[in-house]
Every structure is written in C-alpha cells, then in structure tokens.
C-alpha cells in the first residue's frame with residue numbers, strides 16, 4: 338500500500354489552529370537579549386551608520402531605553418561601550434576603571450531597571466589603541482598576561498552590577514581565570530556566559546563601527562585567537578573546556594552562518610546555549626529591507642526562529658526590540 342494518498346502531509350497545514358498545535362518551536366520575548374551601545378557624549382541617541390535602526394545611547398538616555406525593552410518582555414541587555422578615543426591606551430587600562438562608561442552604566446541600570454539581566458562584555462578591545470581583545474607584546478596578542486586584566490575587568494563589572502559577565506576575548510583559560518577571580522571576590526553568584534565558539538568573522542564589521550574600534554584595529558585581524566570558520570570539532574572542544582572551567586552558559590557567534598555549530602553544541606552538551614545574531618547579519622537584513630528586496634520584519638522573525646530550531650536557548654539580537662513588539666501583538 339503506497340503511503341499516498343493515505344498519508345497527506347498537507348493535512349496538518351490546512352488551518353491556523355492546527356498549525357499552532359503542531360508547531361515544534363516558538364520564539365518568545367523570553368528568548369531575547371538586546372545588545373546595546375553606550376557612548377560618553379551628551380547626545381541622547383547617535384545612529385550607527387552601518388546598522389540602520391541601531392543607536393548609541395548616552396548614559397542619561399540608556400535607562401529609558403532599557404525600561405522600554407523590559408516592558409516589552411526582553412529579559413536582558415548586553416552592554417558595549419564606545420570608549421572615548423582619548424581614554425584608549427596600548428594596554429587598555431580604562432577597562433579596569435570603576436568609573437568607566439560601562440561600569441557607570443551598570444550601576445545606573447542596576448538601580449533604575451530592576452529585573453533586567455545586565456550582561457557585561459569582558460574583553461579589552463573597546464579600550465586598546467590597537468583594537469585587539471588582549472595585550473599586544475611585540476606584535477603578538479599574549480594570552481596569560483591578558484588573563485590578569487580580564488580577571489580584574491570582570492570583578493569590577495560584577496561589583497558595578499553585572500549579574501552575568503560574558504568573556505568574548507577567546508583567550509585560553511579565561512573562563513577558569515574569571516571564575517576564580519569572581520569567587521575570590523565573593524561574587525560566586527555572578528554567572529559567566531562564555532563566548533565559547535566565537536569565530537574570526539567578517540560579520541563583525543558594523544559592530545566595530547559602532548564601538549569605534551575599526552580604525553584602531555586597522556588592517557589587523559583576530560585570527561590568532563578567534564576560531565577559524567573552517568572548523569567544527571574545535572568548537573566542541575572550546576565549549577567542553579569552558580564548561581569544565583565554570584561557564585554557566587555558552588555561546589556560538591555569529592549565528593545564522595553557524596547554525597550547524599549551535600545544533601552540535603546543544604546535542605553534545607545539553608547546557609544553556611546562546612547564539613549571537615551579530616552586527617553583519619543585522620545589517621544585511623536591514624540593507625535588503627531598505628531597498629524593498631525583502632520583508633525585513635518577517636525575515637527578522639524567521640531568522641530568530643531558526644536559532645530556536647537549531648537548539649538555541651537564548652538569542653542576542655539587535656532586532657530584539659523590534660521582534661518583541663511584533664511578538665507582543
């Protein structure tokens with residue numbers, strides 16, 4: 338007996354109610370983390386040219402934006418500073434300043450925006466004149482000396498109100514080093530979201546515009562620490578190490594070009610798995626939508642749902658507010 342016509346796959350697609358009942362995955366605001374940029378100036382919102390719809394907020398304006406996001410159901414924000422170029426140094430000491438832009442913003446948001454997760458980025462690139470995530474010695478990004486900086490940076494961020502720190506620098510041993518430093522500072526309840534499988538990607542271009550590190554990095558690249566896009570097994574080793582070192586959640590980044598990695602990580606480790614829809618992914622959707630070539634809203638939601646389907650538990654996206662508004666309808 339042939340399957341057709343007894344079996345008709347289209348039957349469960351006929352009615353909206355049935356499509357809803359058989360849907361395997363659902364995107365909700367509970368899945369969303371909103372990455373935001375802050376700047377030192379007084380201008381409340383400065384548009385980021387390569388990311389239409391994204392702005393850098395002043396410290397005075399940022400709480401209002403975060404409250405709006407919270408009220409739309411967004412669960413957490415990830416903060417990124419556009420540091421005043423005058424404060425950048427070869428060793429990025431500004432990263433450790435309790436009064437730096439990120440730490441001031443963390444204190445403000447912790448006070449004014451109760452209930453929202455505050456995720457701080459642990460890495461030196463917003464603060465170094467060369468734009469690398471670590472310390473540069475004779476043209477090389479040095480690992481172990483950088484760890485000493487990252488430990489201190491994470492502790493000061495946690496003391497300023499970050500409830501989860503997110504090392505994005507890809508130095509070896511950073512998760513263990515940061516965990517130890519937090520524990521020693523009696524910050525044992527502060528979590529670590531590890532950018533475990535972070536690839537050396539061209540998709541980060543607009544982000545480097547937004548935080549003003551593109552000019553600093555110049556012709557440099559991050560291939561001696563971020564992962565080679567050719568590799569998969571290596572991502573699993575990175576994740577395994579980060580879990581062993583104390584990561585509470587792991588991340589794959591970028592997102593859409595690396596859905597295979599999201600799925601493999603989720604299947605192999607069964608730990609909270611985040612994915613970052615990075616600046617270049619966002620810019621591509623926006624650019625095509627602006628030209629009228631695609632339906633930007635629909636593609637945003639479809640791209641986010643694809644992360645859920647691949648096994649992601651949470652998604653960092655610059656489209657979080659827009660998505661939340663659509664999901665709330």
Ligand code: PBG
Nearest residue numbers: 460462505540541544615616617
């Ligand atoms: C750097 C950092 C980067 C992003 C987040 N943290 C860029 C980089 O590694 O150069 C990229 C995010 C994005 O492109 O949206 N520590």
